[in-house]
Amino acid sequence: MQRQVSKVSFGSQAMKLLKQYDVDTIFGIPGVHTIEYYRGITETGIKGIVPRHEQGAGFMADGYARISGKPGVCVLVSGPGVLNAATPIAQAWHDSIPILVLAASTESELSGKNRGPLHDVPDQAGFFTQLTDASVTVTDPDQFAEVVAQAFATWKVNRARPVHISVPFDVLSKDVSEIKRVDVALPARHVTADDLAKVVAQVSASKKIVLICGGGANYAHSQIRALAEKLNSPVITTGNARGLLPDGHPLNAGTTLPFSGGQSLIASADLVIAIGTEFSDVDIIYTGKRVPQPQSMIRVDLDSTQLQAGLKADIGVLSDAANFASELLAALNTSGFTSGYESAATDAATARGDIGWTNQSRSHFEWLDVISELMPENAIVSIDSTQLAYTAHHYTPWSTPQRWLAPYGLGTLGPAVPMGIGAKVAAPNDPVVIIAGDGGVLFTISELATARDVSGTIVTIIWDNAGYGEIRDSFDRAKADRNGVDISSFDLTVVAQGFGMNASRVRTPAELHTQFKRALSVKTPSVIVVTEPGSPADHK
Structure with a gap:
C-alpha cells in the first residue's frame, strides 16, 4: 500500500523550512493575506513581534540582525504592507544588513490584470529589485526552497543585502508537501x-x-x-x-x-x-x-x-x-x-x-558625559538623525563592537526606536539606550507600544529642540527664511505615558543623571525628554 504524503499549506511549510535555518523571530503585522504564514509561525514556535507600522517591522528586523548576527525576517501583507517597509529595506541595502522579506502578493489569476483587487501592485517584485539582492515572485515550493537557500548561502560569504520574496496569497493557502531544504554552497572569498x-x-x-x-x-x-x-x-x-x-x-x-x-x-x-x-x-x-x-x-x-x-x-x-x-x-x-x-x-x-568641534557640539558634551558615565558595559545604543546623536557619534567613548547602531547610510529619520526594539529582542538581557530627536521620533513613535510589549530596560532619550533642529540651522546657514522646521506644541512625556512608559522631562544634566540612572534600574521601558537649553523648546 502506497504511503500518503501529509500536506499542509504553502505558508505553513515555508515557516517550517525557515525554522531549519535557525529563524526564531519574525517581525510583521498579520493580515488576511498572510494567515497561512502565521499558521506556520504558531506551529513552529517562532516568535512573532508585532510593530504598529510595517516601517517599524523593517527597522526592527535590521536592529535584530545587527545584534543577533542572524538575518532579520519580516512577514508582510501585500501592497501597502510591504511598500511601507521600503525605507528600512533601502536602509538595510545601504548598510549591508541581511533581511529576508516575505510578502503576500495579488491573487494569481488577477495579477497584472489591472482590475483593482485588494492591495494590488502592478509588479511588486519588480518594485524592490533596486533595493534588494534578489526580489522574486515565487509560485512553486521547490523554487521557494531554492531562493531561500541561495539567500542564506550568499549572506555567509558575500556582502549582505536584503532579499524579497512575494508569494500570491492563493498560493500561500494551497496544500503542499514538505518544502525540503536545498543545500547551496558558495565559495568563501579568501585572500589569494x-x-x-x-x-x-x-x-x-x-x-x-x-x-x-x-x-x-x-x-x-x-x-x-x-x-x-x-x-x-x-x-x-x-x-x-x-x-x-x-x-x-x-x-x-x-x-x-x-x-x-x-x-x-x-x-x-x-x-x-x-x-x-x-x-x-x-x-x-x-x-x-x-x-x-x-x-x-x-x-x-x-x-x-x-x-x-x-x-x-x-x-x-x-x-x-x-x-x-x-x-x-x-x-x-x-x-x-x-x-x-x-x-x-x-x-x-x-x-x-585634533577635532574641530562646533560650539553646538561643545554644548552637548555635558549631556553626553552623563550618558557615558552611567552607560552599562553591556548596553546597546541606537541613534537617530538628531544633533545630540551627531555629536555622540564621534565624541562618546565606546568599547564594544557591533553594539553602536547608527543607520546613517540612507539617512532617514525615525529608525532608532524600532531598531532599538529589534536589538532588545535579539539580546533580551541587555539594556538598550536610544537617542532620538523630537522631530525624528514622531516618524515611528507608535513603536513605543511595541517597546512596552517587548518590555525590559529600553531607555529612549529624546533631544527636544521643538523642531527639525538640523534643518532649521541649515536654513539659517543658507540665509533662507525658516519654513516648516518648527513643530507646534505637544508634550512627548504625556504621549509616552499614554503608551505605558515611565516618562520624565529634564532641563539640566543633573536632572538627566537622576532620571537616566533610575531608568536603567527598572525592567520596563522609559522615555526621558531632554529640553535643549536656549532652543524654542526651552521657552514652552
Whole structure:
C-alpha cells in the first residue's frame, strides 16, 4: 500500500523550512493575506513581534540582525504592507544588513490584470529589485526552497543585502508537501596567495601604516585588533565600526575621518590599509572634508565594486575581512616582520584630540558625559538623525563592537526606536539606550507600544529642540527664511505615558543623571525628554 504524503499549506511549510535555518523571530503585522504564514509561525514556535507600522517591522528586523548576527525576517501583507517597509529595506541595502522579506502578493489569476483587487501592485517584485539582492515572485515550493537557500548561502560569504520574496496569497493557502531544504554552497572569498604576497611586500616596505575600518570589518574585530597590534598601526573607524578597538586602546584613533586629526594621520602614512569601507560621504558629513588620497593604499572588501571606488587602491583584495587579517598576520609572523612605527600611539592620540568641534557640539558634551558615565558595559545604543546623536557619534567613548547602531547610510529619520526594539529582542538581557530627536521620533513613535510589549530596560532619550533642529540651522546657514522646521506644541512625556512608559522631562544634566540612572534600574521601558537649553523648546 502506497504511503500518503501529509500536506499542509504553502505558508505553513515555508515557516517550517525557515525554522531549519535557525529563524526564531519574525517581525510583521498579520493580515488576511498572510494567515497561512502565521499558521506556520504558531506551529513552529517562532516568535512573532508585532510593530504598529510595517516601517517599524523593517527597522526592527535590521536592529535584530545587527545584534543577533542572524538575518532579520519580516512577514508582510501585500501592497501597502510591504511598500511601507521600503525605507528600512533601502536602509538595510545601504548598510549591508541581511533581511529576508516575505510578502503576500495579488491573487494569481488577477495579477497584472489591472482590475483593482485588494492591495494590488502592478509588479511588486519588480518594485524592490533596486533595493534588494534578489526580489522574486515565487509560485512553486521547490523554487521557494531554492531562493531561500541561495539567500542564506550568499549572506555567509558575500556582502549582505536584503532579499524579497512575494508569494500570491492563493498560493500561500494551497496544500503542499514538505518544502525540503536545498543545500547551496558558495565559495568563501579568501585572500589569494598572489594578493597576500603583494600585500606582505607592500607592508614590509612601509614604515607608517594606518588602518581604516568600516562596517564590513565589524565582525572581524578580534582578528583586526591582532593585526593592528602586530603592525603597530593606528586604527581609524567609521561610525559603523565604532568599538572595533576598545576606547582606551593606545592604537584607537577614533571615529575621526571627517576631522583634521584623522585626515592628517592618513596623509602622513606611507601606507593605508582600508578594510570594509566605502569611504562614503556619510562618514565625513560632520565637516564635509573629503578624505585625502593616501600615498599608497590597500583596500580589502567583499564587494569587488568597492576596491577602486572613490579613492584609488594600489592593491585591491577581494576577501573576507577576518580571513584577510588572519592570513596577513600569519604571513608577517612567518616573515619576521617588526614594525618601526614608534610614534603610533602618540599619533593615534593626536588624531583623537585634533577635532574641530562646533560650539553646538561643545554644548552637548555635558549631556553626553552623563550618558557615558552611567552607560552599562553591556548596553546597546541606537541613534537617530538628531544633533545630540551627531555629536555622540564621534565624541562618546565606546568599547564594544557591533553594539553602536547608527543607520546613517540612507539617512532617514525615525529608525532608532524600532531598531532599538529589534536589538532588545535579539539580546533580551541587555539594556538598550536610544537617542532620538523630537522631530525624528514622531516618524515611528507608535513603536513605543511595541517597546512596552517587548518590555525590559529600553531607555529612549529624546533631544527636544521643538523642531527639525538640523534643518532649521541649515536654513539659517543658507540665509533662507525658516519654513516648516518648527513643530507646534505637544508634550512627548504625556504621549509616552499614554503608551505605558515611565516618562520624565529634564532641563539640566543633573536632572538627566537622576532620571537616566533610575531608568536603567527598572525592567520596563522609559522615555526621558531632554529640553535643549536656549532652543524654542526651552521657552514652552
